[in-house]
Amino acid sequence: MNEIPMARGKSVDDQLIELAAMEISAEEISRRLGGAVTPARVRQRVNDLLTAGDWLTDVQKERALIRILHMNLMAMRGEELNADNAKLQLQYANVLLDRLDKRQAVTSQQLETYNANVGRTLGEVVIHALAYMKGALSAEIDAQRWDLLVEDAMLSARQAIAAKQVDS
Numbered sequence: 001m002n003e004i005p006m007a008r009g010k011s012v013d014d015q016l017i018e019l020a021a022m023e024i025s026a027e028e029i030s031r032r033l034g035g036a037v038t039p040a041r042v043r044q045r046v047n048d049l050l051t052a053g054d055w056l057t058d059v060q061k062e063r064a065l066i067r068i069l070h071m072n073l074m075a076m077r078g079e080e081l082n083a084d085n086a087k088l089q090l091q092y093a094n095v096l097l098d099r100l101d102k103r104q105a106v107t108s109q110q111l112e113t114y115n116a117n118v119g120r121t122l123g124e125v126v127i128h129a130l131a132y133m134k135g136a137l138s139a140e141i142d143a144q145r146w147d148l149l150v151e152d153a154m155l156s157a158r159q160a161i162a163a164k165q166v167d168s
Helices: 012-021 026-032 039-051 058-076 083-137 143-164
Strands: none
Touching: 012 026, 012 039, 012 058, 026 039, 058 083, 083 143
C-alpha cells in the first residue's frame, strides 16, 4: 500500500480522523503511526471521537474534508509540490468526491420517489374529481361528450403532473 506521510504538527486524534475518513483500515492506520497505537485502540479512539456528543453529520464531515483539503492546499502554496503531497491531496479529493457522488445518487433516488408519489397523488385526485363530476353531471351531459371531456382532463392532468416533477 502507498505510504502517506503524516502531517507535522497535527495531533494523533487529527491524524486518526483524517485516515479514518479516507476509509483506511485500523491496522493500516496503526502501521502508519509506527505502531504507537494498536489497531484495537485506533478503532476505539476513532469511535470515541466520532460518537462523542453531537459530533458530525454527513454534511459536516464533507465540510471537514473540504476544509482539510483547502488548508492543506493553502499550506502547500509556499512549499515545493512533491509527489507525496500531491498523492495526499488527491486522496482527500477522491474521498470527498466519492461522498458527493453517493449523496447525489441518494438525492436522485429520493427525487424519483418524490416525483412518483406526486404523480400518483395527483392522479388519484384527478380520478376522484372526475368521479364526482360524472356523478354530479350524469343527467346533464351525454356519455360520448363525457368521454371526450375526460380525455381532455386527463391530458391536462398529465401536463400539470409533469410540471410538478423536480429535475435531479
